[in-house]
Amino acid sequence: MKPAAAPSPWRDPVVLLAVPALLYLVLLYALPLLWLLxxxxxxxxxxxxxxxVDFFADPFNWRVVWNxxxxxxxxxxxxxxxxxxxxxxxxxxxxxLQIAMLVAIILPLxxxxxxKSFAWQIVLRRDGVISQFxxxxxxxxxxxxxxxTETGLVLGAANxxxxxxxxxxxxxxxLIDPRLLEAGATLGAAPLYRFVKIMLPLTxxxxxxxxxxxxxMSVSMYVIPSLLIGDRFQTLSTLTGRSFxxxxxxxxxxxxxxILLALAIGVVVGSSWLARRLGSSA
Amino acid sequence: MTIPTxxxxxxxxxxxxxxxxxxxxxxxxxxxxxxxxxxxxxxxxLLGPSxxxxxxxxxxxxxxxxxxxxxxxxxxxxxxxxxxxxRDVGVVFQNYALFPxxxxxxxxxxxxxxxxxxxAEIREAVKRFLDLVHLADFADRSVRALSxxxxxxxxxxxxxxxxxxxxxxxxxxxxxxxxxREAMQIDLRRLLRELGTTSVFVTHDQEEALTMSDRIAxxxxxxxxxxxxxxxxxxxxxxxxxxxxxxxSSRLAGTALGTENGLVHVDTAFGRLxxxxxxxxxAPVLLAVRPxxxxxxxxxDFALTARLRDAVFQGSKVQLxxxxxxxxxxxxxTADLPQGVPxxxxxxxxxxxxADTLLYPAP
Ligand SMILES: Nc1ncnc2c1ncn2[C@@H]1O[C@H](COP(=O)(O)OP(=O)(O)O)[C@@H](O)[C@H]1O
Ligand SMILES: [Mg+2]
Numbered sequence: 001m002k003p004a005a006a007p008s009p010w011r012d013p014v015v016l017l018a019v020p021a022l023l024y025l026v027l028l029y030a031l032p033l034l035w036l037l038x039x040x041x042x043x044x045x046x047x048x049x050x051x052x053v054d055f056f057a058d059p060f061n062w063r064v065v066w067n068x069x070x071x072x073x074x075x076x077x078x079x080x081x082x083x084x085x086x087x088x089x090x091x092x093x094x095x096x097l098q099i100a101m102l103v104a105i106i107l108p109l110x111x112x113x114x115x116k117s118f119a120w121q122i123v124l125r126r127d128g129v130i131s132q133f134x135x136x137x138x139x140x141x142x143x144x145x146x147x148x149t150e151t152g153l154v155l156g157a158a159n160x161x162x163x164x165x166x167x168x169x170x171x172x173x174x175l176i177d178p179r180l181l182e183a184g185a186t187l188g189a190a191p192l193y194r195f196v197k198i199m200l201p202l203t204x205x206x207x208x209x210x211x212x213x214x215x216x217m218s219v220s221m222y223v224i225p226s227l228l229i230g231d232r233f234q235t236l237s238t239l240t241g242r243s244f245x246x247x248x249x250x251x252x253x254x255x256x257x258x259i260l261l262a263l264a265i266g267v268v269v270g271s272s273w274l275a276r277r278l279g280s281s282a
Numbered sequence: 283m284t285i286p287t288x289x290x291x292x293x294x295x296x297x298x299x300x301x302x303x304x305x306x307x308x309x310x311x312x313x314x315x316x317x318x319x320x321x322x323x324x325x326x327x328l329l330g331p332s333x334x335x336x337x338x339x340x341x342x343x344x345x346x347x348x349x350x351x352x353x354x355x356x357x358x359x360x361x362x363x364x365x366x367x368x369r370d371v372g373v374v375f376q377n378y379a380l381f382p383x384x385x386x387x388x389x390x391x392x393x394x395x396x397x398x399x400x401x402a403e404i405r406e407a408v409k410r411f412l413d414l415v416h417l418a419d420f421a422d423r424s425v426r427a428l429s430x431x432x433x434x435x436x437x438x439x440x441x442x443x444x445x446x447x448x449x450x451x452x453x454x455x456x457x458x459x460x461x462x463r464e465a466m467q468i469d470l471r472r473l474l475r476e477l478g479t480t481s482v483f484v485t486h487d488q489e490e491a492l493t494m495s496d497r498i499a500x501x502x503x504x505x506x507x508x509x510x511x512x513x514x515x516x517x518x519x520x521x522x523x524x525x526x527x528x529x530x531s532s533r534l535a536g537t538a539l540g541t542e543n544g545l546v547h548v549d550t551a552f553g554r555l556x557x558x559x560x561x562x563x564x565a566p567v568l569l570a571v572r573p574x575x576x577x578x579x580x581x582x583d584f585a586l587t588a589r590l591r592d593a594v595f596q597g598s599k600v601q602l603x604x605x606x607x608x609x610x611x612x613x614x615x616t617a618d619l620p621q622g623v624p625x626x627x628x629x630x631x632x633x634x635x636x637a638d639t640l641l642y643p644a645p
Contacts, residue, residue, distance in 0.1 A: 184381075184396070185346070186441070
């Protein structure tokens, strides 16, 4: 709680430690990416916005944009609803249980997206566990296939990205003094009021990072939709992939990539701005 | 204000009335049947060493912790089962627990908003309580940018702004340096007296308890050993623990030789001494005298001779330490040394009144 005098980053030599990482990113990532993306702005006769005009003139492409945004929003929402309480449980669990839960959350990350997507194919089949379970409890009259549906895609993707929602929220909750809620209680605040006025604003930074992680990963996912829903459902990133790999249309590919990047940056920046507004007015 | 005697607290139920509070964490009993009565407007300190259960008792009164057995009554109402937000009991936490995302004024306003008071009333109350703790100029600062003493005062203002029936303070000054602490003790005491707030104040600092309290509850190992005025606790500690924990004392181990007319004859390393009490022959006892009650080179009820080991000059008084058997302690505090401070090794005659002699079963 003590205010630390923040030294100017320009005078603090510790900042220089970031130089190798920055060089690495700029040389091997940013420059090639920029070069690739620049292609979308270069036509036969110099600079042009022609590819964008063409892209948005086609209603099919609008569908692709909405598909992309819709799926990413659903995945983010599901992760948030499941991940927020889970992060609390994790932060307040005893030492042994906490380690067990952390292992359970982090270990699956090492399995790889392809394997997990195939696993979800099995789960989502007409004779998969979900279908059998819902028929078993009488919610469904007959087995149905979730594989190759949007619902199946959201379920699978949310499962795979869930750790990226839980972990940032967990790391924030862990730092919150539990006394704060007790202080709220002794001031006469009922549980819901305490949650809304104390816990929510204090966890917001974690929520924003979680949303930024999950949204940017699910807006750009490629393997998961390819395996769980297939070609009939195109997103910006599957379209980008097809443009480069099958259609050999580099300009279309870089155009969709730029649009995807702009969307992701827009949502991430927008949500953190919104969170800061909410946080300061709570 | 009038200070209730223990007899009063028995006949009239106290404003805060904790009866038979028991609490165990697993196999460890932390509170073993605590009774505590606090009158309206009174300032009572819970004084005891670290780990004796002070915070646990406070949390039980606040409703942050349940009791295993016993009841808590406040203002005639049984609140044992009420959740903390419905008890009207304010708490100043040891680490203050200020809301880091809110400004000073918003922290103070928090409870008022939770109580759904009107905007005008909230504004007025926030201003009033920030004035009372001398923080009016800091209203719009972030609490993170405050010093420890300022944070502490925000915590007090925040707790008082909702005008709780009872204010609990858990070692609120323990993180502050000595000078600031003494100034704030006086300030806080005056503020609470002006508002007439009934308060229970936890501390392990006996000086703090003696300075501030109407009454002190001396706690040891999950039990209240004595609940009385500071003066009574200092003059007549009820137990050897209270004697040791509050103030300094000369202490001699001894064996009772028998009781006669309410006086016990005790065999000590300095010969036979007499103290009021009642012990059977052969009982091991502890005989004690407060150091300022011992006269030097003046005839008292008895005189003994001891050799000076050390003299500590303390400005207004001199502390004299004498050679004793291991485990005993013989010390004198006096302002009256016409011959000046004697040199170590000097043989001196010491005496005190029988009435000033305290006697306990050997601890
Ligand atoms: N939640 C808890 N779980 C287990 N033991 C506890 C808990 N809270 C307190 N204790 C134990 O109870 C005893 C009294 O603690 P506390 O009331 O905090 O003492 P004090 O405030 O007088 O220093 C200590 O031995 C402490 O370790
Ligand atoms: Mg404590």
